Amino acid sequence: MNARSELVERFFRYAAIESQSDERVPTLPSTAGQHELAALLAAELRDLGLANVVVDRNAIVTAMKRGDRPGVPRIGFIAHLDTANVGLSPSVRPQIKRYVGEDLCLNRDKDIWFRANEHPEAEAWRDQDIIFSDGTSVLGADNKAAIAVIMTLLSHLSSSDAHGDICVAFVPDEEIGLRGAKALDLSRFPCDFAYTIDCCELGEVVIENFNAALGEIAFTGVSAHPMSAKGVLVNPLLMALDFVGQFDRSDTPECTEGTEGYFWFNDLLANDSEARLSVMIRDFDKAHFERRKQLIAEAAELSKQRYPSGRIEFKISDTYQNISDSLGDDRRSIELLLAALEELDIKPKLTPMRGGTDGAALSARGLTTPNFFTGAHNFHSRFEFLPIPAFEKSFQTALMICRLAVK
Known part of the structure; x- marks a missing residue:
């Protein structure tokens, strides 16, 4: 089977397994589907003849393809098992459609259309075959396109391809705080440097991303009957809204771009007695x-002064950090990636990622892990799509990295 056909066949097979993560569940992995996908991949890795195939109780899969060139860098590739839960169906039904610059019907029964004027990014792929969902779910190219790339790479690295040792890892729950990458036993992933293949259109390379933290603020009010509320009632919902009101309304995801940071107040639960507020904190610097x-601490202190009979408590937990802060002087991974793109005549687009990847967690642990593209667009959306030519370029980039590493 040629690489293009194998990529597509594998992607369809992996996409059929429901593996949305669930941030409400504290276990690792957070969903059973990730166990199912991990077991499938481990079996396929064994069939491909890889060594040291392990799938642990956390659905973390690791393995190694032995090379024939000692003394060359040992390269790692890592992808995540989960897809994002954005309130759409967990069942993915991928389909291939040729895009000719006109509106595409993704789902006739539900009248879901991919409108050409709403998606100018698709124009670059006019007259090409593209993988879409049926519009009821995300496509799941984030990150099953990467899983297909890595597995196809392992399948196509034959005895005629000189290469060093290749380490692979598949981890759960990237979408809910990089949980799997943080739990990965690096002794099972003993590479000199690694690559995530996660999101991003053709040519995009990520060597910097947000520093990220989660803030959780609890407001305890004083409940009272309206007939005797004056001077007594402290409404925790209003306390929370007043807290949010202390922040710049333009300092938010929808008002920022590039390397601009933000606060994202994204969850609020309240009743007569208490309110709980969550905020995502992001900045490159x-x-x-x-x-x-x-600023969160200062806002909490001001709220305490405004509501002396109420109570405000907060906790801030770091989620991940900027890859660039961990690069140091060893830039072999980046130089090798850029050389692979040049060899393939792919123009690199160094993109500050307004999010995080497993590479952020691994880089913080001392394993340099930049990211390169899967070729897909519109992640976490029913209009996510994967141009097959870009998908194939992602595979070719991974293959070229392995080949250039031995030169």
Whole structure:
């Protein structure tokens, strides 16, 4: 089977397994489907003849393809098992459609259309075959396209391809805090450097991303009957809204771009007695990131002064950090990736990622892990799509990295 056909066949097979993560579940993995996908991949890795295939109780899969060139870098590739839960169906039904620059019907029964004027990014792929969902779910190219790339790479690295040792890892729950990458036993992933293949259109390379933290603020009010509420009642919902009101309305995801950071107040639960507020804190610059966390503390202190008979408590937990802060002087991984793109005549697009990847967690643990593209667009959306030519370029990039590493 040629690489293009195998990529597509594998993607369809992996996409058929429901593996949305669930942030409400504290176990690792958070959903049973990730166990199912992990077991399937482990079996396929064994069939491909890889060594040291392990799938643990946390659905973390690791293995190694032995190379024939000692003394060359040992390269790692890592992808995540979960897809994002954005309130759409967990069942993915991929389909291939040729895009000719006109509106595409993704689902006739539900009248779901991919509108050409709403998606100018598709114009670059006019007259090409593209993988879409049926519009009721995300496509799951984030990150099953990467899983298909890695598995096809392992399948196509034949005895005629000189290469060093290749380490692979598949981890759960990336979408809910990089949980799997943080739990990965690096002794089972003993590479000199690694690559995530996660999101991003053709040519995109990520060597910097947000520093990220989660803030959780609890407001305890004083409940009272309206007939005797004056001077007594402290409404925790209003306390929370007043807290949010202390922040710049333009300092939010929908008002920022590039390397601009933000606060994202994204969850609020309240009743007569208490309210709980969550905020995502993001910034590329480490000093600015720490200042943002300090602003949460200052807002809490001001709220205490405004509501002396109420109570405000907060907790801030770091989620991941900027890959660039961990690069140091060893830039072999980046140089090798850029050389592979040049060899394939792919223009690199160094993109500050307004999010995080497993590479952020691994880089913070001392394993340099930049990211490169799967070729897909519109992640976490019913209009996510994967141009097959870009998908194939992702595979070719991974293959070229392995080949150039031995030169």
